[in-house]
Amino acid sequence: MPAEHAPSFGRSNGSELRLDRLVKRFSRGEPAVQIDELRIRAGEFVTLVGPSGCGKTTTMRMIAGLEDPSEGEIYFGGKPVVDLSVQRRNVAMVFQNYALYPHMRVSENLEYGLKKRGVPRAEREVRVLAVARMLRIDGMLDRRPRQLSGGEQQRVALGRAIIRTPEVLLLDEPLSNLDAKLRTFMRAELVKLQRQVGCTTVFVTHDQLEAMTMSDRIAVMRSGRIQQFDTPQDIYNHPANLFVAGFIGSPPMNFIAGTAEGGGGGCTFRAQGLQLHVSDADCGGRLRPGDGRQVTLGIRPEHVGLDGGSGDLAAVVSVVELIGAEKYVFLESEAGELIARTNADARLQPGDRLFCRFQRGKIRMFDSTTERACVEPLA
Amino acid sequence: MDAGGGSTSVRGNRGAGRLARFWARRGNRTAVVGALLLLPVVAAFILVIAGPLARGVILGFYRVQQITMNTRFVGLGNFERVLGGTQFWNALWITLQYTVGGLVLQMVLGVGVALLLNQHFHGRALARSLAIFPYLLPIVVATTVWKWLLNPNYGIFNTMLTDVGLISQPIGWFSEPDLALGSVILVSTWRVFPFVVIAILGRLQNIPRQLYDAAATDGASAWSQFWDITLPQLRSVLIITVFLRFIWDFNDFNTIALLTGGGPAEATLTLPVLIYQLGFGQHQLGLAAAVADLTLILLSVLFVLYFWMTKPLGDQR
Amino acid sequence: MSRMRRRLIRTWALTVAAWLFVLAVSFPLIWMLASSFKSPTEITAVPPRLLPDALYLGNYEALFAGDFWRWFMNSIIVASGTVVIVIVLGTLGAYSLTRFSYPGQKATSTAILFTYLFPSVLMLVPLFLIIVELRIMNTYWALILADMTFAMPFSLWLLRSYFLSVPLQVEEAAMVDGASRFACFFQIVLPQVMPGIISTGIFAFILAWDDYLFASVFTTTAEMKTLPVGIARYANELNAEWGILMAASVSVTVPVLVLFAFLQRRLLPDLNAGAVKA
Missing domain, CATH: 1.10.3720.10 (MetI-like)
Structure with a gap:
């Protein structure tokens, strides 16, 4: 095995990760996790995102081997690993609270995994130094974890994970213990690092912003099931159902419940105070026929235009929040409450009466009963 | 091979298959390893605790020969003798007086001192260490020192009290039947009230400062802050402290054995001392075991009562 | 000013009270230590004295x-x-x-x-x-x-x-x-x-x-x-x-x-x- 003497850090040939009919039951009743298939490409950065209790951490722990699946198989580069213990899978993991070994120095923390895998001392030292330089922790190798700041601890935890150039790198909310400023910075750092190291990465978070900014692809989870697995852009633009539409994006997408009439090429959407003809082009895809169905119209805040004269829906301004570069305008209408995003110099006062105009091409339609999108995106 | 044997072997195979499948799951394997680690402890528990305890319970129904240690089943005979006589009831009454009397004093003193030591004053850290000192003392030391302090001939207490004029001549604090129990309670209180202090002080320090700030902002006086914040916050630790101290005082053998040995004239003969005297003074091991059984029943009732009382408490939290 | 004064008085009152109590509680221990260094004649002396005259190591x-x-x-x-x-x-x-x-x-x-x-x-x-x-x-x-x-x-x-x-x-x-x-x-x-x-x-x-x-x-x-x-x-x-x-x-x-x-x-x-x- 050639030792890596290169000053830049060794690259992992990350492998494809596939979950096949994976089920986890903790007790009788609904399974905590039920994933029919999830195929993550070699070297890809994939985020599992969802509210707490959605099964994302359990899924990650099953990939690591810290939890046994009740059914199904996990493949690393085509080879099944469920029967391999955690020690024998070539994975590395960064824990939410870092879980550094408190009684060991930073250097010992970094090299522990190499030691356990029988890497000779000389090579360990080279690698520790290379990783430490890369993460800019080479000045604190002799310290103990409790003498480090949160950000430094986190970099040590990262270093400990990537030093072994694992096939699969698992990150369990590693940014959630950092303060807001450092978190934004580390988002970019982490992505850069992953590109450099090249290992297949699964990142777990409940923060949709982290998911959107960091991932090649996102798997949105709810109640143990994957709701949608797609690129950040496609998830944002074409959410597969109401849950994904509401979970991704901040402030969240506006929803208006109503009925649809007509079908094929377009329909008429009716709700309290609102009547709108929606064509295929208006909703960026092909509307599935659904005459007389209960549907929910979705429109993102940045696609709600405000107009003093005329528009789709009459509304009254209730609150205006200045965020800096832009304003969030909270509106009340007969169809319910809405949020619009406008630029910062829009002159608006609570109590102003105006009209909302929904940007054509950005309207989304969901079946109110199945909650699924009733628009097929154009290929 | 007959049909019956065949079916047995099939069933055996199936059982082995199930076992193999059970063993094949890594989760089950680790669980078995984990349970095996507990095995030495469980074995030791059975040898030195559960075994003897069970044996003790059974022994209450036997008569034990003094020299040969041969046992003979006597049914409820021991219990009839114990419950029929006055000694057991007398000891139970003294035990209750000792326990409740001590408990009241310990709690009042302990809570008061904890509140005092929780205030800001000069030399607080040192005062805290010194105040819990009696609890750290070996019991034989505590009792010996008090026997010396209350000694009728040269004891400093008698000298001081005669000097002040409260008593006309030295008193045998542990030898007067009317005073012995009270003296014993006093010594025991001195020794164990620091336990209450430690428990309460630990809790007091954990009450969030904001609660008091909020109450002060709401206009609560120092007194109502104590009443509305401190006491409710102390509730659970008070309950558990009372429970533990009750049990430990109820079973306290050492203090009384070392101070009075149960005397004078059975004035301080509590149940634990009675068990000891029956078993090792009069060599009536069966009778001693019967008294121990009765004590065990009383304690079990207490345990059940405690858990029944604290269940709703747990739900509130 | 009077508020600070009140607080000062309070602190000293508490200090005195707490230390009096601590001394009372530790008295048996002080007495134990002192008695262990007293000679047989001194230990039975009437009236007893708190501290031994000389450090007697005979005990x-x-x-x-x-x-x-x-x-x-x-x-x-x-x-x-x-x-x-x-x-x-x-x-x-x-x-x-x-x-x-x-x-x-x-x-x-x-x-x-x-x-x-x-x-x-x-x-x-x-x-x-x-x-x-x-x-x-x-x-x-x-x-x-x-x-x-x-x-x-x-x-x-x-x-x-x-x-x-x-x-x-x-x-x-x-x-x-x-x-x-x-x-x-x-x-x-x-x-x-x-x-x-x-x-x-x-x-x-x-x-x-x-x-x-x-x-x-x-x-x-x-x-x-x-x-x-x-x-x-x-x-x-x-x-x-x-x-x-x-x-x-x-x-x-x-x-x-x-x-x-x-x-x-x-x-x-x-x-x-x-x-x-x-």
Whole structure:
């Protein structure tokens, strides 16, 4: 095995990760996790995102081997690993609270995994130094974890994970213990690092912003099931159902419940105070026929235009929040409450009466009963 | 091979298959390893605790020969003798007086001192260490020192009290039947009230400062802050402290054995001392075991009562 | 200004009250120490004086010339033996109870708590029979066996809370790093709970050091007595000298104090974790 003497850090040939009919039951009743298939490409950065209790951490722990699946198989580069213990899978993991070994120095923390895998001392030292330089922790190798700041601890935890150039790198909310400023910075750092190291990465978070900014692809989870697995852009633009539409994006997408009439090429959407003809082009895809169905119209805040004269829906301004570069305008209408995003110099006062105009091409339609999108995106 | 044997072997195979499948799951394997680690402890528990305890319970129904240690089943005979006589009831009454009397004093003193030591004053850290000192003392030391302090001939207490004029001549604090129990309670209180202090002080320090700030902002006086914040916050630790101290005082053998040995004239003969005297003074091991059984029943009732009382408490939290 | 003044008065009033109380509580101890340095004539002097005229060492000389060291060694051997056995068993048991899951685990924990509360006196008669049957009466083994009845549940319960305070994730991180269960236990968990194991050992030592009940029943000859039994028996002798008794009391207390001084920073939280947060 050639030792890596290169000053830049060794690259992992990350492998494809596939979950096949994976089920986890903790007790009788609904399974905590039920994933029919999830195929993550070699070297890809994939985020599992969802509210707490959605099964994302359990899924990650099953990939690591810290939890046994009740059914199904996990493949690393085509080879099944469920029967391999955690020690024998070539994975590395960064824990939410870092879980550094408190009684060991930073250097010992970094090299522990190499030691356990029988890497000779000389090579360990080279690698520790290379990783430490890369993460800019080479000045604190002799310290103990409790003498480090949160950000430094986190970099040590990262270093400990990537030093072994694992096939699969698992990150369990590693940014959630950092303060807001450092978190934004580390988002970019982490992505850069992953590109450099090249290992297949699964990142777990409940923060949709982290998911959107960091991932090649996102798997949105709810109640143990994957709701949608797609690129950040496609998830944002074409959410597969109401849950994904509401979970991704901040402030969240506006929803208006109503009925649809007509079908094929377009329909008429009716709700309290609102009547709108929606064509295929208006909703960026092909509307599935659904005459007389209960549907929910979705429109993102940045696609709600405000107009003093005329528009789709009459509304009254209730609150205006200045965020800096832009304003969030909270509106009340007969169809319910809405949020619009406008630029910062829009002159608006609570109590102003105006009209909302929904940007054509950005309207989304969901079946109110199945909650699924009733628009097929154009290929 | 007959049909019956065949079916047995099939069933055996199936059982082995199930076992193999059970063993094949890594989760089950680790669980078995984990349970095996507990095995030495469980074995030791059975040898030195559960075994003897069970044996003790059974022994209450036997008569034990003094020299040969041969046992003979006597049914409820021991219990009839114990419950029929006055000694057991007398000891139970003294035990209750000792326990409740001590408990009241310990709690009042302990809570008061904890509140005092929780205030800001000069030399607080040192005062805290010194105040819990009696609890750290070996019991034989505590009792010996008090026997010396209350000694009728040269004891400093008698000298001081005669000097002040409260008593006309030295008193045998542990030898007067009317005073012995009270003296014993006093010594025991001195020794164990620091336990209450430690428990309460630990809790007091954990009450969030904001609660008091909020109450002060709401206009609560120092007194109502104590009443509305401190006491409710102390509730659970008070309950558990009372429970533990009750049990430990109820079973306290050492203090009384070392101070009075149960005397004078059975004035301080509590149940634990009675068990000891029956078993090792009069060599009536069966009778001693019967008294121990009765004590065990009383304690079990207490345990059940405690858990029944604290269940709703747990739900509130 | 008057507010500050009031606060100042309050602080001083509290200081005086608290220290008066502390002095009253510690008076027996002061008296013990003072008496141990008084000569036989001074100790029976009327009226007694608080401090000895001269530092009289005769009590300690007489004490150490007698059986004291014999008893001292007996106490050390019994307490250490108990601690070693109980800590080894307790560490394995606590690791098992906190790091694995299997049926009956919760019941085991509860059972330990219960035995921790059960009175030693109830065990006296059956333990006596067992010790007679094992033919270990009047040996160290008898006392170690008997002391285990209270030291083991106590240690296991305390160790369990120490193991619980070590985050599971650190161990999982080690396993992901490739450490076996065995390596995890010795390289990751044990170093972290070592302070807890040491405290538990010291507490168990003190408990065994303090035992009077078992030692008084299960030893029959003078040379097997432990310190508490030896002192208590001497105190009941008619010609017992109070000076020597006080010197003995001081000498028994000193090892306990040294151990506690060692623990002092941890003392308050530990007593709470072990005894109260049940």
